[in-house]
Amino acid sequence: MIIVDDILVSDEIKDVQFACNLSACKGECCVAGDAGAPLDEEEISKLEDEVDEIIPYMSEKGKQVIRENGVFEYDVDGTYVTPLVNDEECAFVYYKNGISFCSIEKAYNNGKIGFQKPISCHLYPIRLSKVGNSIAINYHRWNVCNPAIIAGKKEGVPLYKYLKNPLIRRFGDDWYKNLRLRFEETKL
Helix, strand or coil, rough: EECCCEEEEECHHHCCCCCCCCHHHHHHHCCCCCCCCCCHEEEEEEEHHCCCCCCHHCCCCCHHHHHHHHEEEEECCCCCCCCCCCCCCCCCEEEEECCEEECCCCCCCCCCCCCCCCCHHHHHEEEEEECCEEEEECCCCCHHHHHHHHHHHHHHHHHHHCHHHHHHHHCCCHHHHHHHHHHHHHCC
């Protein structure tokens, strides 16, 4: 573990090789699991403000969940998460050619909204947690991402490089540069 500007960073962020392979995993991380994607209050506010622009990209089942329950729910720990359809897929999932995609991100990519998607989704398979007053960055090991591990090893892409943009989005460019320097120092 290293510390970068008071952020605790697991060595796995450097050591794990990772590159999403949607044709192999089919976006299963948006479908499997026991809860939706973690949200913070600011993200909930953005989703509530922009849901009318997101809904056209959603599945009918997802639209129904959002209309009935809103853009968030609570998991068993009381954490804000995206709602699920039938306790399975995220309500914001839509399918194309058998692969699950994010309707929030599609609305963003089409210039309809200014919010890309929840940071927890953008960072996945990195998970953030609180440790005292600090944030810890850890790799979430899950078998649905095995194709990404294979692709990452083949391409030689460390997780922190694969997730450069979301890490910068969450922690800033200077923080990311410091992270990269610290990881490069540990190679020596």
